[in-house]
Amino acid sequence: xxxxxxxxxxxxxxxxxxxxxxxxxxxxxxxxxxxxxxxxxxxxxxxxxxxxxxxxxxxxxxxxxxxxxxxxxxxxxxxxxxxxxxxxxxxxxxxxxxxxxxxxxxxxxxxxxxxxxxxxxxxxxxxxxxxxxxxxxxxxxxxxxxxxxxxxxxxxxxxxxxxxxxxxxxxxxxxxxxxxxxxxxxxxxxxxxxxxxxxxxxxxxxxxxxxxxxxxxxxxxxxxxxxxxxxxxxxxxxxxxxxxxxxxxxxxxxxxxxxxxxxxxxxxxxxxxxxxxxxxxxxxxxxxxxxxxxxxxxxxxxxxxxxxxxxxxxxxxxxxxxxxxxxxxxxxxxxxxxxxxxxxxxxxxxxxxxxxxxxxxxxxxxxxxxxxxxxxxxxxxxxxxxxxxxxxxxxxxxxxxxxxxxxxxxxxxxxxxxxxxxxxxxxxxxxxxxx
Amino acid sequence: xxxxxxxxxxxxxxxxxxxxxxxxxxxxxxxxxxxxxxxxxxxxxxxxxxxxxxxxxxxxxxxxxxxxxxxxxxxxxxxxxxxxxxxxxxxxxxxxxxxxxxxxxxxxxxxxxxxxxxxxxxxxxxxxxxxxxxxxxxxxxxxxxxxxxxxxxxxxxxxxxxxxxxxxxxxxxxxxxxxxxxxxxxxxxxxxxxxxxxxxxxxxxxxxxxxxxxxxxxxxxxxxxxxxxxxxxxxxxxxxxxxxxxxxxxxxxxxxxxxxxxxxxxxxxxxxxxxxxxxxxxxxxxxxxxxxxxxxxxxxxxxxxxxxxxxxxxxxxxxxxxxxxxxxxxxxxxxxxxxxxxxxxxxxxxxxxxxxxxxxxxxxxxxxxxxxxxxxxxxxxxxxxxxxxxxxxxxxxxxxxxxxxxxxxxxxxxxxxxxxxx
Numbered sequence: 110x111x112x113x114x115x116x117x118x119x120x121x122x123x124x125x126x127x128x129x130x131x132x133x134x135x136x137x138x139x140x141x142x143x144x145x146x147x148x149x150x151x152x153x154x155x156x157x158x159x160x161x162x163x164x165x166x167x168x169x170x171x172x173x174x175x176x177x178x179x180x181x182x183x184x185x186x187x188x189x190x191x192x193x194x195x196x197x198x199x200x201x202x203x204x205x206x207x208x209x210x211x212x213x214x215x216x217x218x219x220x221x222x223x224x225x226x227x228x229x230x231x232x233x234x235x236x237x238x239x240x241x242x243x244x245x246x247x248x249x250x251x252x253x254x255x256x257x258x259x260x261x262x263x264x265x266x267x268x269x270x271x272x273x274x275x276x277x278x279x280x281x282x283x284x285x286x287x288x289x290x291x292x293x294x295x296x297x298x299x300x301x302x303x304x305x306x307x308x309x310x311x312x313x314x315x316x317x318x319x320x321x322x323x324x325x326x327x328x329x330x331x332x333x334x335x336x337x338x339x340x341x342x343x344x345x346x347x348x349x350x351x352x353x354x355x356x357x358x359x360x361x362x363x364x365x366x367x368x369x370x371x372x373x374x375x376x377x378x379x380x381x382x383x384x385x386x387x388x389x390x391x392x393x394x395x396x397x398x399x400x401x402x403x404x405x406x407x408x409x410x411x412x413x414x415x416x417x418x419x420x421x422x423x424x425x426x427x428x429x430x431x432x433x434x435x436x437x438x439x440x441x442x443x444x445x446x447x448x449x450x451x452x453x454x455x456x457x458x459x460x461x462x463x464x465x466x467x468x469x470x471x472x473x474x475x476x477x478x479x480x481x482x483x484x485x486x487x488x489x490x491x492x493x494x495x496x497x498x499x500x501x502x503x504x505x506x507x508x509x510x511x512x513x514x515x516x517x518x519x520x521x522x523x524x525x526x527x528x529x530x531x532x533x534x535x536x537x538x539x540x541x542x543x544x
Numbered sequence: 545x546x547x548x549x550x551x552x553x554x555x556x557x558x559x560x561x562x563x564x565x566x567x568x569x570x571x572x573x574x575x576x577x578x579x580x581x582x583x584x585x586x587x588x589x590x591x592x593x594x595x596x597x598x599x600x601x602x603x604x605x606x607x608x609x610x611x612x613x614x615x616x617x618x619x620x621x622x623x624x625x626x627x628x629x630x631x632x633x634x635x636x637x638x639x640x641x642x643x644x645x646x647x648x649x650x651x652x653x654x655x656x657x658x659x660x661x662x663x664x665x666x667x668x669x670x671x672x673x674x675x676x677x678x679x680x681x682x683x684x685x686x687x688x689x690x691x692x693x694x695x696x697x698x699x700x701x702x703x704x705x706x707x708x709x710x711x712x713x714x715x716x717x718x719x720x721x722x723x724x725x726x727x728x729x730x731x732x733x734x735x736x737x738x739x740x741x742x743x744x745x746x747x748x749x750x751x752x753x754x755x756x757x758x759x760x761x762x763x764x765x766x767x768x769x770x771x772x773x774x775x776x777x778x779x780x781x782x783x784x785x786x787x788x789x790x791x792x793x794x795x796x797x798x799x800x801x802x803x804x805x806x807x808x809x810x811x812x813x814x815x816x817x818x819x820x821x822x823x824x825x826x827x828x829x830x831x832x833x834x835x836x837x838x839x840x841x842x843x844x845x846x847x848x849x850x851x852x853x854x855x856x857x858x859x860x861x862x863x864x865x866x867x868x869x870x871x872x873x874x875x876x877x878x879x880x881x882x883x884x885x886x887x888x889x890x891x892x893x894x895x896x897x898x899x900x901x902x903x904x905x906x907x908x909x910x911x912x913x914x915x916x917x918x919x920x921x922x923x924x925x926x927x928x929x930x931x932x933x934x935x936x937x938x939x940x941x942x943x944x945x946x947x948x949x950x951x952x953x954x955x956x957x958x959x960x961x962x963x964x965x966x
Contacts, residue, residue: 130706131666277794
């Protein structure tokens with residue numbers, strides 16, 4: 110017996126905007142938009158960058174920066190053309206060995222002598238390690254720097270092995286970590302004011318933890334209806350299992366308050382993106398909090414998950430993949446969306462597409478269709494500022510949450526408390542320091 | 545038609561075609577770009593159905609956004625476009641609605657932060673420019689202006705090159721000469737250092753051309769820069785050649801996108817630049833040059849070349865002097881060839897053209913022709929006279945050039961005929 114699934118497709122690739130005051134400066138591809146128009150945010154001319162690096166690698170790192178400033182065949186005109194700014198090296202700290210302990214020492218010595226208001230980004234050369242181990246130069250250095258208000262960009266030997274394709278992603282990451290916006294969506298996402306990439310109950314590292322029981326943090330990445338990342342908010346204190354409702358309330362209150370301060374209106378249509386299915390308790394808690402904070406509102410709980418075994422194919426396409434932007438309805442609130450399948454946009458693709466299973470629950474009633482949700486999730490795959498390639502599988506809401514959760518697992522209790530300190534938070538929360 | 549005229553027409557057509565395709569019934573996605581188009585089209589006295597459409601739309605738009613406050617989430621671009629559109633229409637006496645000033649001031653007051661409207665320089669500059677006459681009602685006008693001047697002082701203004709054009713317009717209107725001078729200097733320095741990205745060249749070219757009098761001493765370089773920029777600016781509308789691997793990795797450019805602000809600035813600059821050009825019929829030019837070389841009257845040709853350079857560099861009196869010298873050399877040589885005897889003209893003294901006239905008449909040139917040549921000589925002499933140097937207009941000197949080249953061609957053809965027959 111043959112079973113059929115109905116489907117649909119997103120007609121046009123969403124466009125990206127590359128100038129705050131020029132809405133004709135748009136393109137569907139980040140590379141071409143940056144190359145022609147520069148970044149959305151053209152307010153800075155210099156990025157003050159500090160280097161932390163083993164002595165034997167310093168000349169390699171400096172060459173890399175010179176190339177970023179000067180340009181390469183892939184990045185003609187360099188950062189001055191693509192991001193309308195150049196890099197100024199303001200400090201260098203040399204690391205004695207590739208051991209974690211020496212990176213910790215270098216990080217501590219760096220934060221002691223520098224003020225985070227005088228350094229936009231720290232570029233650190235580290236050995237390549239698995240992201241599943243927490244006691245590595247990557248996590249330890251990132252945590253030490255972030256806890257004092259410094260955002261950092263890590264590079265490894267792998268960066269240099271694929272150097273010509275690394276330049277642009279590196280430039281984009283450095284630019285955004287300096288607090289600037291490389292691009293946003295050209296059109297607003299319909300029927301939505303605010304999107305929250307939420308993550309609660311992330312366990313904090315076992316190192317330097319008080320007591321034996323696991324302790325947790327929560328945080329939320331806030332995006333506007335153009336997909337522009339606005340800020341990150343985290344819970345101020347660590348908590349234990351069973352207290353997540355209080356933490357959720359703290360997170361949502363902070364996010365809504367800051368959103369209102371920045372945008373000058375209270376968000377009335379909110380989407381929450383989460384990589385897991387929302388539980389009834391989480392939904393009820395959130396609704397109570399929104400009742401209290403906003404009163405009249407519409408909220409969509411959207412879970413986006415790729416851990417299912419389902420695959421779709423299209424035999425009419427050369428490589429048989431289910432084309433990018435196509436989706437199949439599983440029911441009226443659920444779809445399987447392809448973001449990395451066949452497309453005429455770019456030839457470079459990543460095997461059989463892993464589809465996104467998107468599920469939505471809306472309250473008090475449906476205010477956004479599943480097709481609009483498909484477009485929303487699809488559009489948000491184009492806003493990951495850490496990569497300029499056109500095919501990104503996950504929406505930035507999940508991507509950024511994932512990055513923070515890897516970090517929290519490696520961060521100590523004291524470091525998290527320090528990141529959340531108002532004087533550090535005020536510097537960090539406007540920069541995607543965790544990507 | 546020369547190349548620059550062709551480019552001007554192409555750009556104008558591109559803009560008009562684009563405007564004709566817009567459905568003004570719907571809320572436009574780029575009202576700010578449209579207000580910039582409107583401003584520059586009106587400034588250049590364009591008249592077309594496309595312009596009529598946008599004038600009508602802008603009147604309705606100002607009413608909708610400012611008077612009725614029907615604003616979407618894109619308040620920044622909507623309000624800035626309505627204000628700049630108001631300025632464009634008012635300046636050109638095409639404003640057909642009255643503005644509720646109290647609403648305007650209230651809208652602006654609630655959208656300013658630390659002296660910047662919508663946290664953006666471009667919007668701030670154009671809002672100030674548009675509302676100079678309401679300066680006293682705008683409490684943060686001076687604060688905003690100071691931010692702009694500081695950005696010029698510390699050169700951060702160049703981060704976003706379109707702001708060079710808009711801030712220079714603002715400073716000119718405010719008669720802030722010292723800051724304007726500073727800005728023009730900043731632009732010139734970047735040009736002389738050859739440190740300008742292709743996409744930004746049009747904005748730099750606009751500033752240095754518009755305020756070329758401020759950097760008169762560098763005119764040849766400025767002119768070359770502007771001319772090269774204009775000749776190459778059509779590349780803005782073309783697809784860039786790219787490595788195949790780049791296309792595979794980052795995708796192929798599906799459609800060439802072009803900034804409306806860049807295009808409108810380009811159009812304004814090319815119109816102004818073309819007005820300063822002189823076009824001599826290619827036939828006359830080629831004939832005169834060829835004849836003077838055949839006759840080995842190269843000094844006369846050099847004078848004509850000098851005259852054209854002087855015109856391009858806007859040394860108008862020098863231009864007339866070179867024309868006068870060139871004409872005299874040709875006339876004297878014609879005399880000597882026809883009379884087979886030399887004529888002495890003492891340098892520094894008033895030239896006595898009586899023998900030259902007599903010679904032409906003696907060789908049967910009609911009196912009215914001789915009289916026209918004589919009048920041309922007098923007209924040129926009056927404008928080339930160093931002591932009497934007065935301010936010459938561009939069109940006056942244009943007339944001198946056209947007259948002289950016609951007379952020279954006439955003399956050369958007359959000489960050719962006489963010497964062939966004779």
